[in-house]
Amino acid sequence: MKQLLLLSFLLFISLDANAQNSELTLEKGVPAHNEIDGIYKTFSESYRTLNVDLVANLYTDDAAYLPPSNVILQGRAEIRLTFKSFFDYIKNEGRTMTISFQIIQRKVDKNLAYDVGIYTIRQYKEGKQVGESGQGKFVVVAVKEKDGKWRFQVDGYSDLKPPSQPQ
Numbered sequence: 001m002k003q004l005l006l007l008s009f010l011l012f013i014s015l016d017a018n019a020q021n022s023e024l025t026l027e028k029g030v031p032a033h034n035e036i037d038g039i040y041k042t043f044s045e046s047y048r049t050l051n052v053d054l055v056a057n058l059y060t061d062d063a064a065y066l067p068p069s070n071v072i073l074q075g076r077a078e079i080r081l082t083f084k085s086f087f088d089y090i091k092n093e094g095r096t097m098t099i100s101f102q103i104i105q106r107k108v109d110k111n112l113a114y115d116v117g118i119y120t121i122r123q124y125k126e127g128k129q130v131g132e133s134g135q136g137k138f139v140v141v142a143v144k145e146k147d148g149k150w151r152f153q154v155d156g157y158s159d160l161k162p163p164s165q166p167q
Contacts (some may be wrong), residue, residue: 027104033077035150036113036142040101047121051088056080059152060143065155079155087112088124095130099122111144117158 023044025039039058046055056076059065063081065073073079090097098121103114120136138157142150 007055025100027102030103030106031108033106033113036108036115039142039150039152042100044099047097050091050096051128052080052084052087055083059155060145063152064154066154068158093125095123095125097121111114113142113150114139114140119157
């Protein structure tokens with residue numbers, strides 16, 4: 001009986017670790033960075049919980065947010081409004097969602113870093129995935145602020161479409 005309990009406990013830990021790691025993967029050769037990796041984990045948590053303040057606080061006060069449209073949003077307050085509108089839409093549809101990140105390139109200096117990667121968004125309704133997964137590519141610039149916390153200073157992204165089929 002003790003062996004069964006131990007096996008169940010180890011399986012639970014393994015599943016929990018895999019669930020946590022699934023929100024952020026680093027390509028081979030991309031160095032881990034606890035503080036910056038933590039930004040992505042919090043970002044994923046904000047999507048899971050649809051918590052706009054959680055995601056907005058990952059950006060500096062004067063951050064630049066570059067969505068695929070022809071606008072550049074300036075500052076945390078504008079970024080927060082954009083996420084609020086998006087999260088409210090998802091809530092009103094009775095949906096939940098997840099976001100995960102794959103970092104394919106990273107450079108970190110003392111107070112400045114950038115990441116290039118791919119994100120994947122999945123939406124759910126009543127526990128079942130709705131529609132196809134959405135993917136995009138992104139580049140972010142993170143800065144270490146005076147309080148010692150890393151935050152996004154620049155966040156730009158666009159859709160990642162499958163390559164065209166040969167004619």
